[in-house]
Amino acid sequence: MLPFEKTDAKSSIRQLINTLGPLFLLWYAGYASLSVSYWLALPILIVASGFVIRTFILFHDCCHGSFFKSKRANDILGTLLGVLTLVPYRQWKSSHAKHHATSGNLDKRGDGDIWILTVDEYAAAPLWKRLAYRIYRNPLVMFGLGPIFVFLIQYRFNVKGARRKERLNTYLTNVLIVALYAGMIWAMGWEAFVLVQGPVFFVSGLLGIWLFYVQHQFEDSYFENDPEWSYVQAAVEGSSYYKLPRVLQWITGSIGFHHVHHLNPKVPNYNLEKAHLATPPLQRAATLTLATSLESLRFRLWDEENKTFVGYRKVKRPSVGMHAPGVVLKKPARAAGK
Numbered sequence: 001m002l003p004f005e006k007t008d009a010k011s012s013i014r015q016l017i018n019t020l021g022p023l024f025l026l027w028y029a030g031y032a033s034l035s036v037s038y039w040l041a042l043p044i045l046i047v048a049s050g051f052v053i054r055t056f057i058l059f060h061d062c063c064h065g066s067f068f069k070s071k072r073a074n075d076i077l078g079t080l081l082g083v084l085t086l087v088p089y090r091q092w093k094s095s096h097a098k099h100h101a102t103s104g105n106l107d108k109r110g111d112g113d114i115w116i117l118t119v120d121e122y123a124a125a126p127l128w129k130r131l132a133y134r135i136y137r138n139p140l141v142m143f144g145l146g147p148i149f150v151f152l153i154q155y156r157f158n159v160k161g162a163r164r165k166e167r168l169n170t171y172l173t174n175v176l177i178v179a180l181y182a183g184m185i186w187a188m189g190w191e192a193f194v195l196v197q198g199p200v201f202f203v204s205g206l207l208g209i210w211l212f213y214v215q216h217q218f219e220d221s222y223f224e225n226d227p228e229w230s231y232v233q234a235a236v237e238g239s240s241y242y243k244l245p246r247v248l249q250w251i252t253g254s255i256g257f258h259h260v261h262h263l264n265p266k267v268p269n270y271n272l273e274k275a276h277l278a279t280p281p282l283q284r285a286a287t288l289t290l291a292t293s294l295e296s297l298r299f300r301l302w303d304e305e306n307k308t309f310v311g312y313r314k315v316k317r318p319s320v321g322m323h324a325p326g327v328v329l330k331k332p333a334r335a336a337g338k
Contacts, residue, residue, distance in 0.1 A: 004275040005266045007069050015058060015253075015270065016077075023051035023084075031188060031196045038195060045199040050251040052204035053211075056085045057253030057269050063093040066268040079169060083176045086151045086201070090169035091158065100265055103216065104234035106304075107226040114213055116223075119303045119315055134312070139297055142213070147205025215240045215258040217296045218286055219309050235262035241276070241285045242293065249273075259285040 026048035033041035061067035062078030075089070082089040099112030109116060115136055122130060135141055156174055158167045185193045222238030224230070242256030249256055257272035260282055267275055276282050288296075299309030 004271040004278075005066070005264065005268075006271075007066060007268055008270075009068065011270050012067050012268070019051055019054045019058060023048060023055060026051060027196065027200065030200075031192060034192055034195060041196070042199060045196060046203055049200045049203035049207070052085060052200060053207055054251050054253055055081055056087070056204075056208060057255055059085055059087065059089070059092075060096075060253075060255070061268055063089065063096055064265045066266050079173065082173050083180060085204075086177060087155055088166075088170040088173040090166040091155065091162065094162075094166060095159070100262060101231075103262060104222045104224065104238035105226055105229045106223050106302075107229075114217065116302055119301045119305075119310065122301050122312075123315060137300055143206050143209055146209050147202055150209070151201070151205050211242075211252065211255060214288065214293045214296050215242055215256075217299055217309065218288055218293075219295070219299065220286060220307065221302075221309065223302050223304070223307075232263065235259060236282065236285055238262075239285070241287045243287050243289050245290075248290075 026044055030041045030045040030048060033044060058067060059078055059081035062074040062081065065071060065074050067077065068074050078089040078093070082092070095112035102108035102111060103113065106118070115133065117125065117133055122133065125133070156170075158170050162170070181193070181197075184197070188196075216238060218240050220237075221240075222234050224233075236259050239258040239262040240256075241259055244252065244256050253269040254272040255261065255269065257276045260267060260272045260275045260279075263282070264275070296309075298311050300311050301309065301315065303310045303314070
């Protein structure tokens with residue numbers, strides 16, 4: 001993997017041009033199309049949202065220090081791209097580093113990841129917690145309200161215990177977002193701003209959450225308690241290879257090679273596929289397609305016994321009058337046939 005860590009300045013600058021250039025042009029084209037028809041503008045703005053996703057991938061590489069060799073260059077560019085994606089650079093960099101260090105570790109959940117309960121935890125949980133979990137995991141909430149809550153609200157505040165640089169970076173990001181949006185509203189009017197920026201923000205936020213969700217929430221993922229947890233296994237077995245059509249692979253910055261990225265986050269996005277093809281063991285990672293990835297919407301709880309995700313229907317609550325929490329799990333048909 002070491003040869004693929006090499007950052008190429010020309011490739012990085014090329015990516016900046018072919019990402020930010022089309023993003024600004026499509027955004028303006030969507031705005032200009034309002035004078036003709038909003039139905040003409042909407043498809044253009046949906047395509048523009050794809051370039052926001054690509055912008056986030058460049059931001060993501062900056063967070064890992066893999067976009068430029070210079071730490072200062074990564075920090076400056078990451079902060080600016082964070083304004084465009086509504087994500088504070090240092091705050092996200094910190095939480096994402098924890099995600100990489102603890103992904104798949106059942107004893108270290110809660111930092112930069114999706115809320116996951118095991119079957120036994122869900123069965124033992126009080127009613128309010130099971131209800132909250134069901135609401136949180138509902139696709140309409142996660143992918144509908146999720147972008148609004150995460151990108152507009154959650155990221156505007158520092159986390160408890162954040163260091164001074166992280167706090168100041170969040171404040172700076174918020175000020176720059178307000179200044180940018182205020183200038184745009186002054187130039188085009190608030191109605192046009194909402195009509196244009198609204199779809200770009202929502203679609204890109206929805207797709208961003210989906211990518212993060214699906215690449216760890218597949219049936220035979222990897223979760224272990226801390227004593228048995230392995231970083232390498234969590235990376236290769238607990239992160240999927242999301243095999244997307246070429247155009248979508250490009251627009252998402254090859255982040256579908258997520259197993260490669262988790263194994264070595266220093267590999268820049270333009271080298272992920274090369275590392276995958278050059279390393280045969282990585283080619284055995286769990287592979288998802290657009291069609292098969294939709295199955296992850298059925299997965300709700302992690303079954304520690306069978307090492308697989310299951311839905312709520314697989315869990316039966318203990319009978320009334322039982323003193324200890326328990327669970328009866330119907331063994332998945334696929335597992336039973338092994």
